[in-house]
Amino acid sequence: MSEQELEQKFNERIDRGEVIEAKDWMPERYRTQLIRMMSQHAHSEVVGMLPEGNWITRAPSLKRKAVLLAKVQDEAGHGLYIYSGTETLNISREEMLGAFLTGKAKYSSIFNYPTLTWADMGSIGWLVDGAAIVNQTALAKCSYGPYARAMVRICKEENFHHKQGYEILATLMKGTKEQREMAQESVNRFWWPALMMFGPHDAESPHSSDLLRWKVKLHSNDTLRQRFIDRTVPQAENIGITLPDPKLKFNPETKHYEHGDINWEEFYNVINGRGICNKERMKARRDAHVNGNWVREAAEAYAQKRNKLKAA
Ligand code: ACO
16 A cells, blocks of 8 residues: 555544554654653653652651652553553654653653642642643543553552642631642642643644644644643532632633733743753752662663573
8 A cells, every 4th residue: 555545544544533653654753742741741640750859858747758658669660651652653662752851752741830838739639730640641542552551550540649639728727827828829839830831822832733733632732731720620619719810710601711821931931951950850860860860770771681591
């Protein structure tokens, strides 16, 4: 079959809602777009351990510490599933990490914000993982099998993360005046960055048309952002948190919440390396990579030894 015929067959499979597997024929651009998106997703999970890892030693009780520790470990696991899923597209882990450590590949904007108070553990679980669930529940039905399957387990764990974050804030909101203020101040800082996680407006999103056509993305950036807002506003009201957007208003005709303008200048600054914590996050990951050299060397030496034994 010619390249054109193969592509037509591929598009027909996508139109029928079939799942594409690693060994199936796929257009080169489908493969490279998936590598871009999935590897950035994996990097995000791993960088995402840093802002919360920062609070493990300062959690206010043994129970909170155990939950936070489990959550941070879950994020490491998510990174590993997605790296493995991306490797099925014929790219090595070394190549992906190289692109990340040299700053060529991005990771989620949200992890470039600092975690200043314990309430931030609540905001990250409730808002950041809440946004991630909305995005990833859709990805669990995407056209690429290995990515979709990784998302199923990840979404289950993200649901637990979301609930524990909401419960931290609900508890603080039932506490002292200082605790309520801490919760509100944290949500004030995380609300807008959480909305930015969904990416630029649809009209400014260069990759959306390809990804939507191939059913990698099932919904646009703005659609998912709106879904997140519609779900989150009643949850905020339920625990007495005010979302920091005076324009937030329910429209009974559209049945959606209208919202104020997102600061896109801030978004582009953050994704281009000029956020509050970009330098610190990249330094932490680069140091971890260098400090892990001996583990990679030992694993390599062990593999060689085993191969020699097998061959003998
Ligand atoms: N943070 C960093 N970069 C972003 C973000 C963001 N929140 N949103 C968009 N971008 C980047 C894109 O990666 C792209 O840059 P690139 O060309 O250098 O790769 C550029 O902005 C333009 O954006 P889009 O055309 O809208 O990109 P895309 O169609 O890939 O949509 C999105 C972006 C929504 C993030 C999509 O890639 C996605 O759903 N990814 C999987 C989910 C994910 O990565 N989640 C990470 C956070 S969740 C967590 O870890 C808990």
